[in-house]
Amino acid sequence: MKKIIVLFLLLLNSMTLLSGCWNQREMTDLAFIVAMGIDKGKNKNFDVSFQIVNPGNVSAGQNGGGQGLPIAVYKSSGDTLTEAARNATKKISRQLYYSHINVLVISEELAKEGVLNIIDACERDPGFRTTTEIVIAKDTSAEEIVSTLTILDKLPVLKITKELQSTEAMLGENLKVNVDDFVSSMISKGKNPALNGYKVMGKQSEARKASNLTVSTTEAYLKADGLAIFNKGRLVGWITQDKARGVVWVLGKVKSTDINLDWKGKKNALNVVPIRSKTKVSAKIINGHPVINVTIKEESWISEINTAINIDDPRVINQIQKKMEKTIKRQIIASIKEAQSLKCDVFGFGEKVHIANPKYWKKVQNNWDEHFANAKVIVEVKSYNRRAGVRRNPFWDALK
């Protein structure tokens, strides 16, 4: 009998201990932040906007979720991020929960002054995941980006993350950069960070209205645009479009993209789509000057032919390959020139120099920016054109 009582008491005790929670937080008491926008503040240092999920309205149940908007955006301000976050509790009925932040938006204005005062809060907080991606709000405020509603994806933040993923894979003009990547290239002496730019296109005043969701061509939408280049935590310039692709290519992140080629006087006669690409970067020190070798090998197929051409002939394919190599090389050299004129080593060439020659690196690491600007870069592209879709020669032959 005594044993049973002891056992019972023991079990009763474990009930309080094993339930595990010192302080419980219920789902309904939490505000899940999915995106955070940081602007330069008017009175305080920062204006922070929190994009919070409205869980009832996004659930993918059979009823298609609730009626209201999927997100709510709250703004607050503070001299530090934590102060702003704590101030926000005056406006939000729930406890802010950071573990689900996917995107951190920083306004261009603030980025130009420097982002150093923002980053540590994001790194240090145990709840804040360092896999959070960072984007820069270009020509607009971070708040705009955070509060724009999107069709197709219910949660605007998913539009941003998915879009970055797909555009990195399909076009290669953007990069996925998370907090960790940003910090490690920011502190590295041999690399400068690059972040994605994001724009609100169309009428900004419509962006946050529910009516924006009821039309198929929305009045305002989000668009990835260009790479923001940072030096010492400060935005120093933008690299856009083709040149941005060159950067992504040298970084070895391009999986696929498309290249227009001219053929015998006709502009944009061919379109070739690389499907696999590999980048190798190595450095050498010749006569006390760094020489960087960039080798790119890509495999592609022809996706469009708008002229009469005999692609059954291997020699023609060879010519296309040569053209392709030239075009890619031109693009990459252009983006390297651009980065060199900004004196920002977004490619991480410095790290390669460090690996290749640690002693030389010790001498140049403190003014690598200058050495980078004058470094000789040799680009070599190998193209392999494998196939041309489900047609042989194009119908243009028959038109002749």
Add this chain to the structure above:
Amino acid sequence: MEEAKIKGSQLFILIVLFEMGSALVVSLGTDAKQDAWMTILIGMAGGIFLYYFVYNRLFLFYPDIPLTSYIQKIIGKWLGRLLAIMYIIYFMYLAARVLRDFGELLTTTIYSNTPLLIINALMILTIVYAVHKGFEVVARIGELYFGLVYLLALAGFALVIFSGLIHLENLRPMLENGWMPILKVVAGQTLTFPFGEMIVFTMLLPYLNEPKKAKLVCISGMVLSGLNIAIAVVINTATLGVDLNARSPFPLLNTIGKIQIGNFIERLDVFFMLYLMIGGFFKITIFYYAAVVGTADIFRFKSHKKLCFPMGLIILFASMSIASNYAEHAKEGLKVVPIFLHWPFQILIPVMLLIIAYFRNRKKKPQNQST
């Protein structure tokens, strides 16, 4: 001494879990930057050397009794007792340190609002219970968890690789600043922590059912755990980069936090937490058990069981009071403890004991030399 016997395989598992214990969790050898993994391997070699030529020889002189007993035989009753008590305090202090590490990690990462005392108390209660049940039980729990640890490790390893996180170029250039910084780290850190901590097994080797196997079991256990730690350090450095690896108090947690496969295999911090619980449990248990049986041995307690609870309490409160904040705790652990505690207790005193034991036993019974 408790009447317990364990198999060679059980001892092997305990050694592996003990050595990996907190060494996998904290940042190890980061002063050597990208060469941190080398410091682990060199430290391991040094640890094996130390074990083979010192601890093992001592064990072979006195295969039936633990360190606290043969200290008295070697340097006399009173001096020996004093030294044995110092060893017991040393083991308890290390148990308290590991407990603090464990609690600190949980409070900084997931239990940010829970008081440290509560977390440590729950852990030590479990450990008191396990030790109360005896060493055979601890060894059997080890067998149970060894599989789980390896499952977690292999799954984690595979996931890190498939997420494409490994950038081996982070490990280059090798030996950028030559061998000196590496050897400094080895002497100041990795030789003594975790490999020199094998000294605690001099208390436990008499439990082994086949004393002849001791050498093989211990060395293979150290090799396996050393390789595991080195692999973990390589992965951490390759994933996080040298700088982040050094700035992060718990690099493995950050590495695991970076796993992202598809859109659903991510945020696997729980892997790390599970490992931490298991590794922390065994490391604290073994230090604590060594302290308990040592005390029982010196003060002639019939059973160690009466000592479990009070000594557990001492460790709990020691873990709270050894440092007032994490910075202090870490600084003590990295700068003070290795030089002022580990070196004397792991290396200087055992070597001295060995020399005295060698001369004593040569006079008395020369047949015992055949080691």
